[in-house]
Each structure stands twice: as C-alpha cells, then as structure tokens.
Amino acid sequence: MSVRKERAARTEVALKEAARQLFVERGYLNTKITDITAAAGRSAGSFYEHFSSKENLLQALLADMHGQAGEAIAGEAVVGGGTVGGAAGDAGHPREHDLTDRAQLRAHLAVAWRVMRANLPVVVALYESAINRGVRSDALWEQLVQDTAVLCEHLEYLRERGHRLPGEPVLVAAAMGALLSTLAYALLPSNEAGFSDDDVIDTLTELLLAGVRGDPSESGDPSGPGEPSEPGEPLQPR
Known part of the structure; x- marks a missing residue:
C-alpha cells in the first residue's frame, strides 16, 4: 500500500x-x-x-456491522445442529437452518445481539435517522428487510419444507428484527435494568421459538406444522 x-x-x-x-x-x-x-x-x-454525507458515513458503518455479523456467524457452532454458517471465509450463509430448533435459533439471535452491542452507535444512529425521515418514509421498513435477509431465507426454507409460519417470511423476519433492534436501542445504552446478554438472548429465544414453531394443536391442518417433537427439538414436516 x-x-x-x-x-x-x-x-x-x-x-x-x-x-x-x-x-x-x-x-x-x-x-x-x-x-x-x-x-x-x-x-x-x-x-x-x-x-458524500453523514448518511453515507452511516451506511459505511452499517456495512462494517454487516461484515462483522457475517464473520461472527460463519463459524458459530450449534449443539446438535452443525454450524450456523460454513467455514470461516465462506462468501455466503447457508439457508438450510431450522429456526424451529432452539439451538440454531439461539445462535442466530446471540450473534445479532452481540454485534448490535458492539455497534451500539450504529444502532442508535440508524434508529434516529429512520425516525427523522418521517412516518411516511419507507426507510425503516427497507432497513429491516435488508438487515433480516438471512432470517428471511431461513424462514423461506422452513416453509418450503412444509412448515406453516405465522405470516409471510419477509414479515416474520422483519418483526423479529424490529424486536431485536428496538430492544437494543432501549436497553443497551445504559442497561439500568441489569439484564445480562444471556438473559436477553434466552428470553428472545423462547419468545420467538414459540411463534416460529406455531401451535401443535393445529397439526390437523394440511398446511400446518408437522408432528410435535420433544421440547427443544425441531418440528418434523409432513
């Protein structure tokens, strides 16, 4: 150089x-x-x-944040579920992950939460920038869709296997991302409530796991989820 x-x-x-x-x-x-x-x-x-502008700088910081997330998730081990990503350095992130499996879902949430913690300035700036554009702006939605593209891919994979989701994959993924980012914006700057990362990640895992798995009582519906598995195990598609 x-x-x-x-x-x-x-x-x-x-x-x-x-x-x-x-x-x-x-x-x-x-x-x-x-x-x-x-x-x-x-x-x-x-x-x-x-x-070119402060917003352009913010987008560069966001790109750095996405890069960190990709590196963090690439080699994240999942007990009983292989790895969340491929080998370190892989260009893509495999979509064949079962988010109805507690370990795999928790691993994804843990990476997202810890990357947001490490990039709190970016989380704060993105939230304020989107809100400042006004309620009629699509900025916040577009950002959510972009930031949750990996989750959306995993949810689409589940649906292709015959698992019924609570909504369209893009909407479910965005809802998950909104929950994560809003909680990070509210909690991380001071965390006066005193919750540990594990407290947050475990709570989010149980909350979102129930939503993604769906209600086993609806298994009689041909388009519904597969047969209920043992607690902590992924659902088996019909």
Whole structure:
C-alpha cells in the first residue's frame, strides 16, 4: 500500500471512530460533520474525500456491522445442529437452518445481539435517522428487510419444507428484527435494568421459538406444522 493510500485509510478509520463516539454521546441527529472531523483531528474537506454525507458515513458503518455479523456467524457452532454458517471465509450463509430448533435459533439471535452491542452507535444512529425521515418514509421498513435477509431465507426454507409460519417470511423476519433492534436501542445504552446478554438472548429465544414453531394443536391442518417433537427439538414436516 502506498503512503498516500495508507494515510487515506487511516483518515477513514479516524472519521468512523469519531462518528461512532459522537453518535452515542450526542445522538446521530445532533452530530454535525464538523463535529466528526474535529473529533477525528481531520480537516472538514477530508470528510468529503471519503463520504458524500453523514448518511453515507452511516451506511459505511452499517456495512462494517454487516461484515462483522457475517464473520461472527460463519463459524458459530450449534449443539446438535452443525454450524450456523460454513467455514470461516465462506462468501455466503447457508439457508438450510431450522429456526424451529432452539439451538440454531439461539445462535442466530446471540450473534445479532452481540454485534448490535458492539455497534451500539450504529444502532442508535440508524434508529434516529429512520425516525427523522418521517412516518411516511419507507426507510425503516427497507432497513429491516435488508438487515433480516438471512432470517428471511431461513424462514423461506422452513416453509418450503412444509412448515406453516405465522405470516409471510419477509414479515416474520422483519418483526423479529424490529424486536431485536428496538430492544437494543432501549436497553443497551445504559442497561439500568441489569439484564445480562444471556438473559436477553434466552428470553428472545423462547419468545420467538414459540411463534416460529406455531401451535401443535393445529397439526390437523394440511398446511400446518408437522408432528410435535420433544421440547427443544425441531418440528418434523409432513
């Protein structure tokens, strides 16, 4: 890497880190580009060499967050269910995961929660940015769909196996994502309630597991879920 490229890379990192700090301290809406450049020790002009706007910077931080999630989930082991992802470095994330299996669902939720914890400034900024666009904006919905694409793929896989979901995969996945992100936005900045990560992940797992599995009493419905399994085991499709 040339000296010029190395300097540019350092500037980009400094701007991102400054933004992350300020988004938590002041909030996304109250942070100006000049605040970010001052905190990063860079000139205002250097900002526009890397980002076209504050929103563009936020999208770059979101891309970094998605990259971290992909790396974290790639080798996440699941007891009794193989791995959540393939080998480290795989380009894609296998869709053949059974979210009616407690271990597999918990592993996905754990990765999502811990990545959001590590990227709290991005969670805060995304929430504030979407709300600021107004109630008629599709920004929040579009973000939810994008952020929950992996969950949606897994839910579509379940439906293809004959399992009846509580709704369309894209809607169920978005609802799961909204629950996660809103809880993170409300709880993580201070966590005065004192809940541990395991408290949150276990609670979310049990809550969402019941919804994804469905009601075994409806198994007489030809389009319904398969025969009930032992607690903690995935449903078997008909």
